Amino acid sequence: MAKIRKMSDHKLPVTSKDVAKLAGVSQSTVSRVFVPGSSVAEKTKQKVYEAAKALNYRPNAFARSLTTNESKLIGLVFPDADYPIHMKTLQLISSELQKQGYSAVLIPWQMDAKDTHTIPNIFQYRVDAVIAASATMNTALYEECAELNIPIVQYARVVEGTKSSYVVSDNYSAGQKAAEVFHDAGVKSAVYLTGEVPTFTNGERQTGFCTEFEALTGREAKVVEANYDYQESVEAIRELLSHSERPEAIFCATDNLAMALMDVARHEFNLAVPQDLKIIGFDDIPQAKWISYQLSTFSQDFARLARESVKIIVNQIQDKDMSLVKLMVPVRYVERETV
Structure with a gap:
């Protein structure tokens, strides 16, 4: 030719x-x-x-x-992307979708007048399915998807009261492991430091930790609520460390909280970590490896979480397989220098 x-x-x-x-x-x-x-x-x-x-x-x-009747677009509903793991997971999910011939479109979430998160009408995006990674949204998103017959999978989060598939890390086992590590280090008093927004995954981690710590030591681990934001958590951390019965060890819901705790403990209370205070975080963000932190923490298998989430979504779109999938992926404890 x-x-x-x-x-x-x-x-x-x-x-x-x-x-x-x-x-x-x-x-x-x-x-x-x-x-x-x-x-x-x-x-x-x-x-x-x-x-x-x-x-x-x-x-x-x-x-x-x-x-x-297919756009080959998958909507990704994520919280703010300034937390390091969120950008990483967006990239992993987008890569997995590309392998299957789909493209990702980031769907914004917004705060309404009642300070609750809302999603603009998802139909305007003409997506074939949705992957949701926010645990603080109400059930409106899931109800809207159900009405429009749009498949939706929850990624690393579970919004209670919904009937959609999810892929999450094994948070309960992570809590148990943190309790075991503290017990092996001879800890007799411990605290679970959490944020102000209750979530299913964080609740599982907290329950696993508190239950196992009491079973191993015969002592109750206290739960202290701070804030997931670094700056906003400082006041609650100061109050915790000022207490006459200061704990020997603290398991933090996120690495952000753990790093704020370390900075306040060292610079305002002259505490040595781990000699005076043992600390474990959760997420293994890049900063956890920094020389000034060297934080012991838990690493989630985000690559597998992304792969499994996309697999479920593709099955629902192409094979019309709407089976309810509840998958838990193991986490890995990363020991550094704070225990």
């Missing part, structure tokens, strides 16, 4: 009809070529690709979605 010359003088917007004419095929053939998985002869595909390149043609994904 003679090589098709580039049509540099083509002024009007290029359509699939133009590509079909140049390639010598039907317009419907051009449409099928740009639909993944369609049955088109390889020789015909090459003719269409060459014509499309010559005309600088870009297939209209939205128009194609009207024909196939």
Whole structure:
């Protein structure tokens, strides 16, 4: 076949009809070529690709979605992305989706007048499915998806009162392990330091820790509520460390809390870590490895969480498999220098 010359003088917007004419095929053939998985002869595909390149043609994904009833877009509903692990997980999920022929679109969440999180009408995004990673939203998102028959999977979070599949880390076992580590270090008094927003996953971690610590030591571990934000948590941490019965060890709900605790303990109370105060965090964010912290913490298998979440979503879209999946992924304790 003679090589098709580039049509540099083509002024009007290029359509699939133009590509079909140049390639010598039907317009419907051009449409099928740009639909993944369609049955088109390889020789015909090459003719269409060459014509499309010559005309600088870009297939209209939205128009194609009207024909196939699939946009190949998956909505990702995430909390703010300034916490290090959130950006990492966005990248992992996007990569897994690309492997399956889908693209990710980040759907914003907003604060309403009642200080609760809301999601704009999800239908406007024309997504095939949703992966949600926020545990502080109400059930409205899940109800809206159910009404619109949009599959939704919860990633590393569980919103109680919903009937959707989820993939989470084994938070209860992480709590048990933290209690065991403190017990092995001879700790007799311990605290679970948490944030102000109750979540199912954090509750599991707290329960695992408190239950196991009492079983091992015969003593009750206290629960202290601070704030998940570094700066906002400082006042509660000061009050905790000022107490006459200061704990020997503290298991923190996040690494952010653990690092705030370390800084206040060292710089305001002249406490040595781990000699005077033993600390364990959760998440293994990059800063946990910094020389000034060297924080003992728990690492979640975000790559597997992403892989399993995408697998469930793809099964629901392509195979119409709406089975309820509840999957727990093991966590790994990372020992550094704070215990």
